[in-house]
Amino acid sequence: MGEIWIPEAERLGGGIIGGAMDTPNAPPxxxxxxxxxxxxxxxxxxxxxxxxxxxxxxxxxxDPTTDRLGQYGPLNQSARALRNAGSVRTNRTGRVCIQIEVLARAGTPFTGYWKPGRNFRALLRAIRSWDTPDDWPAGRLAQSYSDDSPRSLTIWQTRGGHYGHSNVPGNDHWDPGAIDRVALLAAGAAPTQPPKPAPPTTPVPAPRYRRPRAYRAIGL
Ligand SMILES: [Zn+2]
Incomplete structure (x- = not known):
């Protein structure tokens, strides 16, 4: 079981936003x-x-400028920021479908100026607690409003990982813009630890003197 409420996040709203997932056996x-x-x-x-x-x-x-993190509802239920793709209720696809609104504009990718910290790491920890792959199965994000980014319904229904709103079928928004997909997931790595002290070295035995064969032969 993954994290349902992120301890580091402040609570927003009434704590209930959607409901049960439609396809909890589909990937997170x-x-x-x-x-x-x-x-x-x-x-x-x-x-x-x-x-x-x-x-x-x-x-x-x-908030990518202050690392402030808020949470409206439990991660194991649906949110409501997507439109449906025909009969497929995109908000309710997957084991989880964790939706994140970043206070930013698609036209100025936030990974260019953000300051991810402890709370962002907590967010990615919670995402990974549901076994969400560190992957972008739909491929590239939209680069602009008129960019026709990939929005495959088949991929959406069968692959887990990270999507931009610009990758979700049935939707026409191009957010979050051309954020750096590698930097986004790398920011969730554990903070750099101070280097560990070197392990104690095993003393190397001094080479034992071995008498040349010729000396042994003559009993010296
Ligand atoms: Zn959006």
Missing amino acids: RVVWHTTESGAGDSSFKNVGAFLSSAASEPHILY
């Missing part, structure tokens, strides 16, 4: 969004409240 996934807003505490408050009032909450609200 994450969807990255951007709020198309500024960042900072006033945006966190105002945009955070707007997402609730619009009934389009993600699970997570994240």
